Amino acid sequence: MSNFKLASFVVVVLKVESILDKENFTLEDLLDEDEVIQECKAQNSRLIDFLKEKSQVEKLLRYIVEEPSEDADKRHVFKFPFIACELFTCEVDILLRTLVEDEELMDTLFSFVKPDRPHSTLLAGYFSKVVICLMMRKAGQFFIYMQGHLEIIHQLVDLIGITSIMEIIIRLIGADENLHHNYEETIQWLEDIEVLEMIVDKFSSSDSFEVHTNATEILCSIIRCAPPVLAAKICSPSYVRRLFQHAMEDSRPKSVLFHVLSFCVCLLDPKRLVLSSYQAFRSQLNHGSFITPSDDAVVGLLERLGDLLILLDVSSLDSALPTTYGKLQPPLGKHRLKIVEFISVLLTIGSEAVEKELIQQGAIKLVVNLFFEYPFNNFLHHHVENIIGSCLESKTTLLLEHILQECDIVRKILAAEKNPLLSTDSTKATVSAEERSPPRIGSIGHITRIANKLTQLGDSNITIQTHLQENSDWVDWLNNVLLKRNATENVLQWSCGRPTTLQDHVRDSDDDDFRDKDFDVAALASSLSQAFRLDIYANDDIEEVCIMLYNSVLFLSTLFCVFTFWQATGICDTFGLMWICL
Template sequence: MTFWRSLGFQTEMNDVLDKPNFTLEELLDKGEFFITECKNQNQKLMAYLLQEDPLRKLVGYVVGVYDDEQIEDEEETNQNRLTYARTCCEVLCQEDWALSNAVCENEGLLELFWSFLEREDGLVGGLVSPFACRAASILLQRKIQECFDVLKSKENSLGMLLSKIGHSHVNELIQKVLQCDKSDSFGVLQWLRDENFVGQAIQKFSPQEPSCVHENMAMTLIEFFSPPSSEEVMSMMNLFEQEDNLGKMMDFIVNGVCATATYWGLHFVLELLKRGVEMGGMMEHVPPEELPTIIRISGQYLKQIADILREVLVGEDGDDRRITSSFGKVVPLRSYRLKALEFLAVLLSARNNWVDEQFIDSQIFEICVQLFFTYHWNNFLHSCVSDIIMPFLEEREMGLVFEVLFARCLLGEKIIQADEENSEAVESQMVSSRGYMGFLNKIANQIVAMEGKNPNFRSLLENHVPGWSNYVNGSLKKHNEMYSVILGGQKPIGDDSGMSLDESGGPEDEEDLEAICTQYSVVQGFSEPTFGYGGWEGEEEGRGG
């Protein structure tokens, strides 16, 4: 069947190629027949396309440069050009390099190809922009040196690309540019430095830019730098951590005007911060002037980060930001505040005394604890706050922990109050436990573990947190016992023990197995058992799959 189809395609093309004065457009009108014959390396067809005039027209359709002609029907003409652009792009990008090599070996054709960067509509406004960007990516991979010679010869070619990074097809082309020469063998990284790539990239996080620009720029940078694959890329990454560049980036993040600038800016800075913390080693007593720049600058902006989190807590009943939910009216937390909490958790992991003095003066801990107990059901928030509180509990000096978390934040009293309110609601209203209860129990158990290691800490809690001992020996103990029960009983002991399933505590008969299945279903929240012994309910015996 394939043979006969191929023969049909060849006949279609030969009908055109045998004409005395055929045009490229007549070939392009054959659509898939034309593409297939190019892939099949039809010798007569390829010989024609490799001539300069047809090849120039083919490139022109891809990048939106057309011969002067009288346009009678603009709509029909544009549709034809769009179809031709797609077809020509497919041919240029095919696995055989004959056509792409011919373009790159002809300086005039290569200049024509990259001319789409210079036109205002060349990247996004024109009909052919996705095809131009795709073909450019392919040529760049195949002929790096030739393509970069043209790019470097054009004034502000990098700026022209970055100005349209909000469009997906242009963003993909930019990523190809950044990824194609990470060892700087062809001078690409040096060209990026000469074109002030770092400064232009940071400017894309301005609140005045649209959200798609913030997202694409952040993801492009993370893709470029993760992981740094060479010393040259590392040196480029270090430019982002220079004080002026990082300060400008943080100014955009804490501006407060644009949520996406905050979110995506923090998303990228987090990658730099994780690297700084990992490479910084032991920094507990390091003074701020000797800290890695990324950690020092991040610490200097903690008060502004705190303001971003605090503003969600000051809304009143008449606040127009409040929305109605199934749990009452709340101010939406929004993802950029969760990203700010993630940022704080990573910065805290530096375990530096100066940074801690900043996590305390800016009232970060008080804000985090209040957020935790204000949003009953936001487990993303509860996880982020737990990542901040738990390491602080485990790794800091006892006196500091008690002063910050228990004297200032009143964490012990809040845990007890939240547990009592939850128990009352569950018992009186027959509702589910609040979403933060699992995290709350985890934090409480960590506090209890600290009591066991340090009797002085236990005395502080007993003297300053009313009801703590009763909570630990009552409600917390009950929760721990309930959640430590092994579902389905103890694991059966192997045959080598000489014990039977009955003796090992395993299920004794079919009724026991059904009881286990029922228990599992109820715990998972099903109103009725979803399966019985021997298979799924209603399943035919012996059914495969």
């Protein structure tokens, strides 16, 4: 340890020790010193002997669970609650044991969730950290206390709109990878109480968007990480029907429908949320595959499909939203977008019953029409492209013929390509702004990918091939437009320093010949030096310009070497484009 660090450490120790040496020091004197946290972690015996006393633990808890008075100074409002929370989460065993083994102290801790108390988000965060620390370090005694105070479960669920409280519930019901693996037997009793019913009923009893969001997060966490019995319970048809019953009530806000559909998407495809959840990914590795919905649960999802499709029909709506390119009448809205995503995920499970139901109720045809009615909604285009792809790749000819014949996807593509400008027809869902030239529609990129997929699958599927060849307009557009567009937009063939093909063998950097590249640093320096011969700069500026020129060439040389290495090793094309733009 260096002399400076050693001196700093001694000063820190002396500050805390000087307080402990006083005859009538208080807890507040210690909390006012930032170094008390470090000393607690360092197992300062005098400090811990003072903090472990019941009276001091109670004072620490009150800073965490009780709102300060209006005339309190900033230390009591911000600093002391923070330091008190950190002292508990230092994981000093004797301090946690004093808390968890004393029922009065535990009552003081959980007094925060009583309905007659204020619940600020600041203190909720501190309260959450302490409770989770007890669950992790003193799980057995903690859950024994919880089993004797079941009213706390109800109080926590009532505060589900606070994200910190939501995190407690997730860990309490075992929807956390760490607790699930280590304390599965301890939390079996939660399966016998109606905690899931209480969470689901929040969609009916509350209008708060935060409550709906956090309730959905808990349900999705149950699917991904909770014990199988609990997860299977939430995947049952009765729960699915109960959720849709709340979502489809006319009196409920649209956020209920949005979040119920988010849960259904997670139920059908849990991996969709794993990409943003490392914890869920670890849970999948440790506990096997995700819980998948039963056939009865899927049937329960399809029971309200007709009601969802009614919401997708925008023809009878009269609301309007002005935009920079025109007017949406009506705007699609995120709840309709979520319905389209739900249909997209339904198709991915490969159920023949689902495919027949979607065809019979006209769901696929409806969402394909929305694709062309809202040409600037790229989120919608993404989901519909997936739907079309699922239909084209389906193993059943029923779905394939439906997308080609009844949905007439080829004709719609050709019509959009023939007139790629936004419509000025006032009866359309998206209308171009008046007194302005109609812009080009924003779905051409997705249309191109769909057309390429049709062409690709047509090489191996006789049904698609026959349908395309019978359409002379398609053949003409394919040869004169699509193939040329693909050649133009093929970034692998751009002669701007990018790799000509991703299949190129990786060359050793020592073998690279920099002179055959588009970027020639020597030529660049030569071009810049022409400025001097052309007398662009005055004599007084020569020295400054020389320095600038030297720094520029040095920077460009380094930049070029880095980019050439990326090119040779086949690293992502996006980096190449970024550097070119720079």
